[in-house]
Amino acid sequence: MIKTNNSTSVPVKQKDDYPGRAYFIRHGESTSNERNIFAGVLDVDLTAFGRLQARRAGVDIKKKGVKFDAVYVSHMRRARQTCEIALAESQALKSPDIPVQIDHRISEKSFGIFAGRNLNLLRLALGYEGFEEMLHSHNEAPPAGEKISQVYYRAAHFYEDKVVPHLKRGETVLVVCHQYVLEPLALYLSDLP
Template sequence: MSRLILLRHGESEWNARNLFTGRADVALTPRGERQSRDAGELLRALGLAPDAAHCSRLRRAWHTCALTMDAAGRGTAPVAAVRALEERDYGSLQGRDREAVLREVGAAEFRRIRRSADARPPGGESLADVSARLLPYWHTRIAPQLTAGATVLVVGHSNSLRALAAHLDALSPTELLGLELPSGIPLLHELDPALRPRRRGGRYLRPAAEADAERPLRAGAE
């Protein structure tokens, strides 16, 4: 059985300020660094230390990956930092306050921009665009490691990991609208030989996150 661990980077400086981050290369906060170490210690304690890791090139992701792998006792394992796993380009929204944008466009449009597959901010990417650059890397680099039986860690961003989760779980548009991935909490997918999840939606490795892991697949709520 192959094991895939998805991990959204720890809290970043712009997460803490509630700004659209996108491709901005911002650092982790001290809390984000703690989240990353905690994730690695948890993986080690559960016998899930990764054999290999893949991460975004943006520093909030590769720093999370480095701290997590080191805390898991896998500081010398192979790690690939790649463009394919980078965050969605939010275009003209990058750097803007989320609450201000919400007031400006209204709740329905705000949700569509953030969570649908096809909404593309001016000068930015849609989630479908993110999928188009991510899935070839999945098929050629990550999937072969899983097929060989490795435990693989993928450290990315809200939208790059949403794109991957949507592919793994074949999410409907309604389910995709509700899918949220919390920062710093490992999400375990146990995969069959065809790399299909044994449990749709995976399993968060923190009990407090279990309800959030189930909710998007049930109701698709924001």
């Protein structure tokens, strides 16, 4: 499953159809989302609404009756907070001894010098096409930031290294991370470049 927004899950065909299942959650609304600025590698907290979204994700998990054998989360506070709240709400760990494992490969894309800047003002300054090209093109990046292709490869390596072994064993995995990691990972899982 892939979390497409902060309250619903959509089934996604598992790459190579392993017997296990992977669930992905994007963090809830952060203070940078609320202020309409790029956070990227800035470590920001969830807002009150973001905490509510995390609780809703936990309720959704509980309703589905899912129990996790492994949990991976970005090192960033907004993702860790979302993970903690969702797991507390859902009580979805198969065992209380299962550690929540932090992996830096699923940290948000670096927006370089755009971090902390207002999205609308950058869009005006760069023009819509320049803004979109710099953020979403596989071969462009904000100055001192990451290309989408770089995020694609680190997310794919994380998936193959950490998630696939669980899936091969028929286990269920939760991954809590960020929009600009989930989008390229969805392409990877769909066998798209």
